[in-house]
Amino acid sequence: MFKKDGSIYVFGNKNMIAEHWFSQMKIDKKELLVWHYKNSPKPKGRWRMSMQPIIYGYRPNSYFNEDAVRVEYKESTKKLNGRIRPSSGRMDKCSAYDTSKGALPRDVIERPALLGHLAKERVGHRDQKPKSIVTDLILASSKEGDLILDCFGGSGTTFECSVENNRDCITIEKDDINCDMIKERAGKIFENYGIDLQPLLDERM
Numbered sequence: 001m002f003k004k005d006g007s008i009y010v011f012g013n014k015n016m017i018a019e020h021w022f023s024q025m026k027i028d029k030k031e032l033l034v035w036h037y038k039n040s041p042k043p044k045g046r047w048r049m050s051m052q053p054i055i056y057g058y059r060p061n062s063y064f065n066e067d068a069v070r071v072e073y074k075e076s077t078k079k080l081n082g083r084i085r086p087s088s089g090r091m092d093k094c095s096a097y098d099t100s101k102g103a104l105p106r107d108v109i110e111r112p113a114l115l116g117h118l119a120k121e122r123v124g125h126r127d128q129k130p131k132s133i134v135t136d137l138i139l140a141s142s143k144e145g146d147l148i149l150d151c152f153g154g155s156g157t158t159f160e161c162s163v164e165n166n167r168d169c170i171t172i173e174k175d176d177i178n179c180d181m182i183k184e185r186a187g188k189i190f191e192n193y194g195i196d197l198q199p200l201l202d203e204r205m
């Protein structure tokens, strides 16, 4: 389904991971990323839900651009040039490292859920993902001009993030209401390029 050097990201829940994806995906390598949000919606279950797993599947030669998704170090780390203050001994004995490029991306991605004032980004889909996460996944695993496929398009977040970052995108969505959201989102993007999407749409859409 995907190129020899492609990658796949699947936002999931614990049932999908345990019973389906981990056993069924025939991909060489898998890693588990965790989207952690502190602004949890109303509690479900005994342990308040504050994370969503993302399964990352790739092959040994899959493209990965860690520099595109580095995160800025904390001010305190930058000030010490990466040195860790020892509990004993002299600070000048610790080796420093370059903090100017930012830290390598971590497998726990801390981003707020689209609630409250962050709901500005919302277009009406109940399971809409934050653009900042989808953008990072795209930047890490594809180059400009690459083709991104989202088989579970929802409201078109992947489409929007792909186009904004000069990638082509095919988005598939089964639900008519969601397709309307995607069309509306796509229309706004095309408008920014001075293109009217309406006449380009197939009459069946």
Ligand SMILES: C[S@@+](CC[C@H](N)C(=O)[O-])C[C@H]1O[C@@H](n2cnc3c(N)ncnc32)[C@H](O)[C@@H]1O
Binding pocket: 125, 127, 128, 129, 130, 151, 152, 153, 154, 155, 156, 157, 158, 172, 173, 174, 175, 178
């Ligand atoms: C988790 S949502 C995707 C949300 C999306 N990433 C966003 O940010 O808006 C999953 C979507 O997949 C769609 N879907 C589920 N099964 C599908 C199928 N077999 N073919 C196409 N779309 C499907 C659902 O209607 C739903 O909108």
